[in-house]
Amino acid sequence: MKVLIALASIVGFLMVVLPGPLYQFAGVSLGTAFTSLRFGVYVGGAALILIILQVLINRKSVSWGSTFIYAAMALVAVGMPVSMMSKASAVPPIHDITTDVTNPPEFVAIAPLREGAPNPVSYEGGDVTKQQLEAYPEIKTQLLPQSINEVYIAAERTIDALGWERVTVGALPNTLEATDTTTWFGFKDDVVVRLTVQNDDTLVDVRSKSRVGKSDLGKNAQRIDAFLFELRNQLGYH
Structure with a gap:
């Protein structure tokens, strides 16, 4: 025995x-x-x-x-x-989470890197949006009382602090794109951060999407939360 x-x-x-x-x-x-x-x-x-x-x-x-x-x-x-x-x-069997479900940030610089990936770069919406809103009601656009330049610099530092790989070639203005590689399986999950001026404040939208897999086991929502928490830390909120 x-x-x-x-x-x-x-x-x-x-x-x-x-x-x-x-x-x-x-x-x-x-x-x-x-x-x-x-x-x-x-x-x-x-x-x-x-x-x-x-x-x-x-x-x-x-x-x-x-x-x-x-x-x-x-x-x-x-x-x-x-x-x-x-x-x-x-968690719901989805893999594309965004703070703005009506006008999600667009992947541009990362789009060529996702060619051939099982999950397309486009946002599906519909039932995916419904499931996200039910499961993650806290994932929504953030309004910060700093200038867009200050938030942009803090967002760059945040991406670096989280250990993500920045992808910048061809990115839209006031937008940052990055890839987070999971440790165990090495899955590539992509993130896009969009900053928008609103008077003297800045709107922050984040989208995180897996390249493979139907369900992300809640990882993309966790990643957005981690980004927003660290962003506030970089801006001196914590």
Whole structure:
């Protein structure tokens, strides 16, 4: 049983941890990567059952150090995909979030980089807008009492502080575009920030859109929130 526990724990752990790097660096398809995640849960679950049986049946002969390590690996194998599924069920299956759903900021500089991406650069609207408004009512245009030049400079610093890659060639005036690469799978999500003068104030609109995937697990809304929070920090609000 000890061999089975070790094998199931290690295999389940690798089936869950490796799909991201393999997709990002080795060209493994996204479908294959997600299939590995799904079956990794089963293998990890089997390892946990075996560990429980071993503790109940052969408690006196259990090597607690190795058992703890194998249990931790099995928990990762089960926990990571289950957490992802839980997030997916808690948010709408959309991947394009914007503060202005009637006139969303337009991707221009980034558009050529998205050629061939499963998710087109255009804004779908309709049901996507409805789902966003229901799930993220706090995502809306921000009015800041600073000049557009001051906000623009702060927005540049914000993008740099968040570790995004700025894309500037061909961008519209008073607009910044950037790409955020996720750590695990290396997904490319794109952001456009549009600044508009309103008297002596500045309107800030942000749009974040994933290149792949139907659901973003709430990541784009989180990214917009993170940008607006850091922007206010750069302007001295916090």
